[in-house]
Amino acid sequence: MRLGLDIGGTKTDAVVLDPDGAVLKRLRLPTGFGPEAVVASAVTAIENIADASGIDFESIGIGIPGMIDEGTGIVRHAVNLGFESLDLGAALAERLGVRVKVENDVKSAAVGAYHLLELQHPMAYLNLGTGLAAGIVINGALWRGARGTAGEIGHIPIDPAGALCPCGQRGCLETVASGSGITRQWPSDAEYPALELFEAATAGDERATAVVDALTRGVASAVRTLILTADVETVVIGGGLSHLGEPLFAGVRRVLQDWARYSPFLASLSLPTRVCVLPDGMPAAAVGAALIGVDHSEVSLNGRSGYRRLADRGRRDRRRQDSGARGGAP
Numbered sequence: 505m506r507l508g509l510d511i512g513g514t515k516t517d518a519v520v521l522d523p524d525g526a527v528l529k530r531l532r533l534p535t536g537f538g539p540e541a542v543v544a545s546a547v548t549a550i551e552n553i554a555d556a557s558g559i560d561f562e563s564i565g566i567g568i569p570g571m572i573d574e575g576t577g578i579v580r581h582a583v584n585l586g587f588e589s590l591d592l593g594a595a596l597a598e599r600l601g602v603r604v605k606v607e608n609d610v611k612s613a614a615v616g617a618y619h620l621l622e623l624q625h626p627m628a629y630l631n632l633g634t635g636l637a638a639g640i641v642i643n644g645a646l647w648r649g650a651r652g653t654a655g656e657i658g659h660i661p662i663d664p665a666g667a668l669c670p671c672g673q674r675g676c677l678e679t680v681a682s683g684s685g686i687t688r689q690w691p692s693d694a695e696y697p698a699l700e701l702f703e704a705a706t707a708g709d710e711r712a713t714a715v716v717d718a719l720t721r722g723v724a725s726a727v728r729t730l731i732l733t734a735d736v737e738t739v740v741i742g743g744g745l746s747h748l749g750e751p752l753f754a755g756v757r758r759v760l761q762d763w764a765r766y767s768p769f770l771a772s773l774s775l776p777t778r779v780c781v782l783p784d785g786m787p788a789a790a791v792g793a794a795l796i797g798v799d800h801s802e803v804s805l806n807g808r809s810g811y812r813r814l815a816d817r818g819r820r821d822r823r824r825q826d827s828g829a830r831g832g833a834p
Contacts, residue, residue, distance in 0.1 A: 505559045507550065507797070508612075508616075508791060509565070509566050509567065510567045511546060514534065515534060517532050518530065518532070530790070537585065539586070561602055563797040564600070565604075565606075565612070566797075567790065568585070568609055576591065577594060577604065577605070579592050593606045605796055607793060608639075610639045613788040614640065616787070616789055617782055617788040618641045618792075623641075625736075626640070626738075627739070627740060628640045628738075629788070630726055630727065632681065633744045636657070636678040637657070637658050639655050640736065658677050660677050662680075667680075677722055680718045681719055681722025683745060685718075686745075690711075701715055701716060719752075727779050728770070728775060739778060740780055740781070753779075
């Protein structure tokens with residue numbers, strides 16, 4: 505059994521997967537703020553779901569915002585969680601006595617979406633949240649790139665005269681196609697500014713319409729970039745803004761269709777048919793974290809095949825042990 509946590513800015517989502525990768529248990533708890541509180545809330549979530557399942561876990565995977573040192577499990581720049589640096593992997597392993605693997609939440613969600621949607625071809629998970637980033641899965645495995653920045657398309661400049669991005673460049677995709685981009689262009693005290701924005705645009709507000717148009721063009725540009733650079737077959741849109749649903753998705757599709765009318769090259773790529781939205785309620789990041797928690801050298805992330813390989817290896821090891829006990833060849 506595998507356990508995965510998606511540690512978000514307000515909620516921690518925990519899941520238990522059976523050996524075939526199906527979700528057996530799920531629970532959600534508030535996330536603490538600050539390093540000690542984040543560790544404490546993670547331990548509470550793990551202990552609660554373990555008690556509810558009655559199962560001991562050999563590995564735990566964690567998906568969390570921030571920059572992750574893959575080798576050490578150190579998390580940096582997790583501003584929304586209230587810390588600059590935290591050795592989360594070591595802290596949880598020490599408290600729980602179980603191997604812990606820590607990964608960026610978007611990359612975890614890419615793995616989880618690939619598994620839950622039962623995809624077979626290269627895919628990208630495009631996360632539309634406070635920022636914009638993507639996780640890429642190729643040949644059933646997470647593709648990190650040379651330095652772990654594969655999928656950081658939010659910092660591709662599209663307008664040299666555009667707004668200053670926190671990365672230091674101007675006019676990055678993230679400045680228009682993200683929650684922070686909406687906040688900058690549509691200041692609001694509403695509980696859900698993005699929803700208010702779309703309602704205002706539907707009602708005919710010209711300023712809201714301009715912001716929505718910039719957002720949909722930005723998301724369409726992100727889809728086009730992922731397909732042109734990594735040639736993924738499917739781009740799955742997730743993250744907080746994906747909950748806008750059809751109004752956002754329809755706008756993105758219209759932009760892609762408009763581009764295809766003026767470009768035979770883009771028309772040949774069938775971009776509108778290669779994008780979809782992650783279904784509401786699907787715990788992609790927590791499921792991906794559980795799968796990533798398994799040693800990469802042991803398990804493929806391609807659906808259930810990795811679990812079969814683990815079982816096959818276990819049977820081979822047992823045969824070797826039995827043969828050795830009988831004095832046979834290893």
